[in-house]
Amino acid sequence: DQQVKQNSPSLSVQEGRISILNCDYTNSMFDYFLWYKKYPAEGPTFLISISSIKDKNEDGRFTVFLNKSAKHLSLHIVPSQPGDSAVYFCAAWHDMRFGAGTRLTVKP
Amino acid sequence: KAGVTQTPRYLIKTRGQQVTLSCSPISGHRSVSWYQQTPGQGLQFLFEYFSETQRNKGNFPGRFSGRQFSNSRSEMNVSTLELGDSALYLCASSAHPSGSVQEQFFGPGTRLTVL
Numbered sequence: 359d360q361q362v363k364q365n366s367p368s369l370s371v372q373e374g375r376i377s378i379l380n381c382d383y384t385n386s387m388f389d390y391f392l393w394y395k396k397y398p399a400e401g402p403t404f405l406i407s408i409s410s411i412k413d414k415n416e417d418g419r420f421t422v423f424l425n426k427s428a429k430h431l432s433l434h435i436v437p438s439q440p441g442d443s444a445v446y447f448c449a450a451w452h453d454m455r456f457g458a459g460t461r462l463t464v465k466p
Numbered sequence: 467k468a469g470v471t472q473t474p475r476y477l478i479k480t481r482g483q484q485v486t487l488s489c490s491p492i493s494g495h496r497s498v499s500w501y502q503q504t505p506g507q508g509l510q511f512l513f514e515y516f517s518e519t520q521r522n523k524g525n526f527p528g529r530f531s532g533r534q535f536s537n538s539r540s541e542m543n544v545s546t547l548e549l550g551d552s553a554l555y556l557c558a559s560s561a562h563p564s565g566s567v568q569e570q571f572f573g574p575g576t577r578l579t580v581l
Contacts, residue, residue, distance in 0.1 A: 392569070394572075401571075
């Protein structure tokens with residue numbers, strides 16, 4: 359069962375513009391959300407997280423927004439850089455569930 | 467500080483065989499989790515070990531098993547391999563058990579191909 363869904367398998371943006379990656383979840387027990395970034399041939403690396411008691415968390419160019427009523431979270435990357443090109447996984451915690459990932463390509 | 471290491475990095479097996487994958491967590495980390503990554507399915511949780519005890523288990527058949535040793539190293543075993551078991555198997559370590567939300571540090575994975 360896919361309790362965490364990333365409905366866009368890929369996203370392409372121009373360098374300098376905003377990248378918005380979306381994630382939906384179904385289990386209201388999830389109380390902590392994380393984004394991971396994965397380069398080819400490497401394991402995922404932690405990027406940013408947000409607790410369910412917050413609706414926004416910012417870390418440099420990365421901001422995660424959480425809309426609990428909609429069971430939706432998004433990752434904003436501003437400005438996008440070519441080095442951001444990777445697969446991004448959304449994860450939700452009650453027991454660890456991951457989305458299928460979104461491949462982001464940032465074009466110079 | 468050395469990261470999470472997984473061996474082997476690549477493995478080719480045939481249907482019906484069994485396989486054992488190994489994971490060494492970051493020094494001092496006692497929690498090890500295993501995930502299966504397949505195209506379109508993303509990362510799926512297999513199980514988590516903490517202090518040699520399995521704490522959580524995902525929705526995988528009994529052919530998938532694991533264990534953890536006193537030095538926190540963990541092994542995952544898959545018996546009677548099926549074609550659908552072809553995947554990247556990732557191990558992640560964290561300092562605390564899954565009951566505390568902590569970032570997990572992932573290894574590079576073992577890519578298993580079943581022919």
